[in-house]
Amino acid sequence: MGFHGGGGIGSEQRRGPPWMRRDEKKKSERKVSDKNLLKRLIKYIVPFRQRMAILALLMLLGSIAGLLTPLLTQIVFDNIIVPGMVSGDKSGLTWWVMIMVALALGNWGLNYGRTYLISWIGNSTIYRLREDLFAKLQVLSLKYFAEGDTGRTMSRVTNDAETLSRFLGFEILDVISEAVTIFGSLFLMFSLSFNLTLVSLLTIPIMLAVPLFMRSRMRSTFRQARQSIAGVTSVLQESVSGIRVVQAFSRETQDAKTFDYVNMQNLKANLRVAMIAAFFHMGITIVRVAGTVILLWYGVTQIVAGNITLGVLIAFQLYMMRFMRPIMMLANFYNSYQEAMAGAERIFELMDMKIDVEEPPKTRRIELSQVNGEIKYDRITFEYEPGVPVLKDINLTISPNEKVAFVGPTGAGKTTMINLLCRFYDPTEGAVFIDGHNVHDVSFNSLRDHMGIVPQDSFLFQNTVRENIRYGKPEATDEEIANVTKVVGAHDFINRLPEGYDTMIREGATNISIGQRQLIAFSRALLKNPRILILDEATSSVDPYTELIIQEGLEKLLENRTSIIIAHRLSTVRNADRIVVINQGEIAEMGNHQQLMKKGGLYSHLYNMQFREPEIES
Amino acid sequence: MGSFLRLMRYVAKYWHLFIVSFVLIIINSYLAFIPQLVMRDIFNALTPPFDSTSVLGMLPVACLTIIVASVLSGVFVFCRDYAMRYVSQRALYDLRKSTFDALLSKSFSFYDQSQTGDIISRTTSDIEQVSRMLSMWIPRIAGTISTIIVAGGILFSINYQMTIILLLQVPFVFLITNRYRKLSRPIFRKQRKIFGEITTFLQQNIVGTRVVRIFTQENYEKGRFNDKNTRYLNQMLASAKLRGFYPTLNTLIMSVITAVLWWFGGGLVIDTFGTLMEFKWGDLVLFIQSMSRLTRPISFLSMSIRIYSQAMAASTRVFEVLDAEVDVKDKSDAFNLPSIKGEVKFEQVFFEYIEGKPVLKNINLTAEPGMTIAILGATGSGKSTFINLIPRFYDATSGRLLIDGYDIRDVTVKSVRKQIGIALQEVFLFARTIKENIAFGNPDVSMEEIIEAAKAAQAHDFIMSFPNGYETIVGERGVTLSGGQKQRITIARAILMDPKILILDDTTSFVDTETEHHIQKALETLLKNRTTFVITQRVSTIKNADKIIVLENGEIIESGSHEELIVKNGIYTKIYSTQFAPQEELTTQEIKLR
Incomplete structure (x- = not known):
């Protein structure tokens, strides 16, 4: 990416939009360690520990049910079908099938509870996180707002929190339950055949090495994607807020160009992510085949030698599938983990922002x-x-x-x-x-x-005129409001608005004039009857x-x-x-x-x- | 379905990549099946009593076949993945681009009615959701269908009964998925809506922080935010309930079918053992493994449906922006307004934002080239609307507006606005350098011209007081300017357009007296040969105007020069004497008595 700052004025304009001119380069490495970020995230989950415990139990049961299936397969093969081929007796199959169906039903219930609980915990966590972020925004010094960028701040509370929610909701606990599956499988595999297990595990180190190898590349790629989308939002925000000026000066073409630039940066970053993800996917697939082939080769020679039965080999194949899945998942998890940590960092950065003007203890x-x-x-x-x-x-x-x-x-x-x-x-x-x-x-x-302050910019909320006026004194009656608006000369024009006091003020208060805004802001301050x-x-x-x-009215007031x-x-x-x-x-x-x-x-x-x-x- | 077809148009551009992907998907569904077929042969060969040497002899070729097929498959998957993501990212880019272009072309009335936060979430997260569907849903659906056909065909040739049992899952999965889709769609729509609300609220809170603090309403704000946050949480949980029930119901069905396969297939192996029509255990294993191979794509299918419903809800919201009506647009035979002298004529102009509530009534006015027209009137009397009609921010409801004799609806919007300089009441500066802000309408002008305009607007000195001068970045990420400073930059921006018609909408209200005085002086020379419309509270501007019009409830009630109006002894005279005339001799009491 080519943001070097400086240079001629004209070239700077071409090089990048203003939001990217500052500080972007410095951010390429993360400042906070994962450990610290995780510690803080965990604090958000702790209040739900009871549900977490139930969830863990459900997951454990689910994992065990999953582990049993290959074993049952081995049993049906070696103990029912093979003897059956000789004796012609099929009766064993029926009770065996019953067990399978019962297991499936149990698993369904477990799945339902698990999905709901995971979502509950993930979303509730993010609910708290958003709540805290918002609360922080209410105490942050005004200096931050004078310097900060609305688009970026918003992106932390919305996009980043969303990413984190996906991570906490779908990924993190799944990984825990997959870990149970891995160890359970290992245990059962060793008990079936020691040698075959060792051979099966041959490719695992490679499986683990691939994600580690790609780690840092994936990290920075994801971060770039994240930053570039924040850039898109920022430019968009500015253009939409300033649309009247843009149109008044017929600057549509240039604005479209600026947007095209950030949009293109985002496209490029996303394509880099796509490339890495696809490459990763391919790498894992190939390593996995190696595992399958080795198991097949060694397994068949073992059967021929009479050391194991076909049932055992098939059970192993099933275990390997169950085994590979968690590893594949780990790889996916790694992606989400990267995204989530990048998001978490930005969230906590906002939460930790120093408050210059602090309330006394x-x-x-x-x-x-x-x-x-x-x-x-x-x-x-x-x-x-x-x-x-x-x-x-x-x-x-x-x-x-x-x-x-x-x-x-x-x-x-x-x-x-x-x-x-x-x-x-x-x-x-x-x-x-x-x-x-x-x-x-x-x-x-x-x-x-x-204090009652009528500030210079007379900001009004997207709410009715009435609610805006009683913003500082929610319990004020309509009569009190009318008294105040009469004093400042706002009563008449408010009554002339399409819905009088119930007229909604639009964003940026564009549906009333600045003079009218000032009168409403004036009424709002007076209603508090400040000293x-x-x-x-x-x-x-x-x-x-x-x-x-x-x-005239003020004299008295x-x-x-x-x-x-x-x-x-x-x-x-x-x-x-x-x-x-x-x-x-x-x-x-x-x-x-x-x-x-x-x-x-x-x-x-x-x-x-x-x-x-x-x-x-x- | 309408949204879907429209989306497809964005993807259609990349049809060649699509075809490549589809071919890869079809070949791949066969390649991916090869290892299982090879294993089936080996397992079948292991049926007792088997010949050790022939089984071991099969192994090298079998393993090689698996490796070659899988590596090829891996490469194909890579190409497919990248191609599909490429298409979806491209579509995302195109969709965003056309949405942004649409946003730029929307009339003022569109923005009067919509909220920035909502527009932004439609243009970012909604579009992204659509793209996610394109990159995941399409290849998965295609892959699943192709796998069902290819694998289904091969399996059918081995044993048709087992194949039928195996494929029984498909109708079940479809029924369940369909039901799920129907139930979840409204929930997803609500989710998007509430999320849009959260974004808007957040933005309001950030922009209005000062007011929140002044009125110590932090807790009230928190309450309202949490209320929305809670509603969002509830909708998320509602969808989680559905997600917990339906897709896992699919898994249940599949497990049951697998059990049936074992029961039926196992029986078959036992029954046909030693007969001519032998169904060997390798065949049984093939069917069981095919089952679990199909389970994943088909459950993806149900997941894709979820993404599909979310994406359709999102794309509807995107298309709503694209389709919003543009009221002010060029006629098909619109021509460029030639260089004008600056005559502006209102002919029986009426205007209403809301039907039946006219804001301007029967305005008739001619401004000769070079005239200065001052507009006076109470809050809400229609002053801003009046001047908004000149650059065609809105079109008159009836009557016409002529510039140099051209009806402005007959010429292109751009050519009108290019010749008008406007300093809006709503001061908006971009978070860019001061220089870029001044040269906003005219990016190619020289630095000298920019400085000249800034000097005329009395902005040069304060600009030079910043360390970076004209390169100072203003706004959120840069220097914070006072209201008066912003207004002066706005004036410089309008002056730099060198327009024949200049509109100044209350642009010096935050400027202090001395500065305004200087601006006034500079404007005097600047205003020569320009038709100027001024809304101001400042007496000198009003007094010096060629024509003063007084608006009341959307009508012109008085018009004429200062001297003419003062004699009339009407509203203007009253305002002038109480507000403008020097009066340190008078006490407040006396002011009231007037």
């Missing part, structure tokens, strides 16, 4: 039952990337019920201030206090429960008319709460008690509207630009 965790709303930023410095401070030595105290506006150019660090307050990130230096408590010591739930209300560009896409309604408002539209912030102007990670100036206008600094400059200049220009 339960013993010294502060639960804030009541909040006054005093916020203090104490000498805060923050860097997303080491050496590039986004906030520099910020000191700011916001009193309870104060209405503060953060103003400043894009990238000044306003949203970061809020991210630190909600503890989505921890400051590099300094601390944030709420009512004198370092947010570092407060439980996530009690910290965030007191601290944070509006991060909450109404940037709301039309001027609606904005007027909101401003913001009374008796601490509020932080980030807005570029200065008409929104001029009524704030205090305006904090942030520039390049530092507080440039502070004061109310009148003070700042008089001062003639950055704020008045911004304000004049927004309101005065057009008049001069026109």
Whole structure:
């Protein structure tokens, strides 16, 4: 594969899609040992040990039933048919057949129980695994989501978990029962004929050597196949999410090319897998024939010499078949094992992902039952990337019920201030206090429960408008919801939607405008009736008319709460008690509207630009 | 069956490989039978009283025959396996490709109604399931049928009664398998559906993490996920129950038939011993071994049926995507829109997403080339829909839209969109370099042009502040940009198209005042000679527009220049005076009084 990174820009575009440009090469060898992975997988099966025990019993019985058949064959041959040929007596056959049928019936029952139990354990394990993965995603720091790739993360929870489920469900226990078959067969074979057994075993070492020999090749081939399918998903995800842009710019052809590239990589990887699997299959078949021939040759000479009977040879042939099957299975098992381990590694990698922002341990965790709303930023410095401070030595105290506006150019660090307050990130230096408590010591739930945030991107879920609004307060009544939506001016447009409050928000909320999304997100935050209300560009896409309604309603709402408002539209912030102007990670100036206008600094400059200049220009 | 035939069309391209595989399969079913026939001869020769030297003399030739036949068979199996997997992987590739192409051609209305996660699972796991069926099911079915015929024929010539008993298994297996298929199919369909739901939910959760955390709904999310997870588990177990019962019932039938073979065949050996029509024990062993040889292919058959039903359910879902209707498409006689001057004319345009709920009503408007039209209106008044009609993201329900006098439904979609630059309200950047994002509509432009566009959109400076400049990768795997930065890249992307018609849908809402001011200035020169449609909250843009239209409930209620509208003293005047005019002199009370 030819991803070397670097090179000219044009060639890079041809060489590979962006998702492959980074880190792929490094991943070719596994970092975690199989032993560790297995240990952790076993932990997931342990809770089902009772069922496992029943299953083991069923399998043992099944194996024994299987082992008996060749022996019975030997008996029917040597003890019923051969004497019968001389005496003409067939009566022995009838009771013998009865036993065979009884065995078959028993085996059927065993099979049924076995299949169901195996599936039960495999699927239940994967259920737990998915549950844990999902839970992990709920506590993972936001940093991961800012960096991570949605497609890849999803692939771990879906595809990888699925592979693992197949492995745990169908393969692993089968191998155990086959092991029983192997040892049982060996025992019975030795008891029938010592020499013949030794001869039969001649080809076994080769049988075992073939998979070992191909081990590392198979491993990396499977891993490549896995990675390439994740690539397909990733490109697909991006194209489908960005389809509107793709079409608006008529980029269908180029996108088709990009997809063709990853699709082709996947095809190539899959064909390599196919080649190796077919080759393996052939190798095993040929070794197996050698075994058959040797047994036949030696067996016949032994019969001719009078050392064994034909019944014994036939029983041996049957045993060898039973013997070969587990080995063939082992080979298949090896494939699945490889795939499963690769999947398990990716799963546990996600589970082990370090959580940067950790909740304090339960013993010294502060639960804030009541909040006054005093916020203090104490000498805060923050860097997303080491050496590039986004906030520099910020000191700011916001009193309870104060209405503060953060103003400043894009990238000044306003949203970061809020991210630190909600503890989505921890400051590099300094601390944030709420009512004198370092947010570092407060439980996530009690910290965030007191805050209502309307974030910039106003993400909505694929659910009804009503459910979206009461997302933070599931017990809210329709009346409470309507009260809130009236305040933010959303009630009217919601009622105009095809199904009013029951209208489903589609993925990406494409069926309503951004302004409408913001109003719903606004209602959602207000419904919680939080002590601290944070509006991060909450109404940037709301039309001027609606904005007027909101401003009137807000006056009342913001009374008796601490509020932080980030807005570029200065008409929104001029009524704030205090305006904090942030520039390049530092507080440039502070004061109310009148003070700042008089001062003639950055704020008045911004304000004049927004309101005065057009008049001069026109 | 419809899905199946359609699938076959994807495979038909590789018919020569198919024929090769089938020939190999048929030859192989004979080759694979040879060792047993050879052993039968030897065992028969061992019938007492036997001649030691002649038996031992048979051995070398017999063993050589077995070896040659088996090695050949191994090679053939290799070729067959690879050929079939090749075909199925190719088909997978083709199917995915055509699905992706179909996705690219679907209209906006398709995406309005579908969910990304669902589309993705159809295009990945569903298609893979189909491919698995192709690589496993087809060779196995062919192999089984060919084995039954070849082996059946040879066995029939040895003893017809035993052959009939042996083949009794086939109808049983078919009946059982058929029943199994009928019962399992709906379950598999449900499984796929729930799995699609899980994927969608997961994606939502990942994309919306921030909201989940802000509202401390982690437990609620977990609950909902586990609910789906549980439903999936239940469906998996339901299918396991069926799988435990029916296929193993097949095994039971086969064991019983084997027992009958022993009983009948054993009797035959005893009865015919020493007669002319002797049925020797070697024959008996051959039949018993043939039984176990057939057991595996036939039980594969039942497994294949399971794969078949899963694959059919999956392929139906794939074809649903392929077949989804494309509303906006080129007419058969569509021609390319020639280079335009930029006149846009709405003639009695009505539009409804849902029948009976018009979003736009009787829109009449002419935008002369070079004009700037500002669109103002409350949330949901139809502003975005209005501009979505110009690049034909949707077609008007009635009325027509003309560009330079051409009805846009008469020309090719591509030629229209190529001449329109759009910065959508929905900011979407690809996880690629900034440079690639800006040059998205125009990948062949020079670096200078890209920088020029970025400068006009006030994006150059912040781009250069990244260590990798224009080569910085944005999005999930790269640098996270703020809303305003994203919007500026979007604007640069639209500008770079050098379009005659430019559409800016609320593209500066996240941009700070100072930057917007600069963008505004740069746009002033850029907008010359371009027809521009702007939706914005910004006063300066609105005031400077040649024409302002105010939309209310899908109708144009006011239209004219700033000066014309201000005199009218209508809605525009009210909005202007409360929101746009400088008013530090006024108190909140006074604002309310207006």
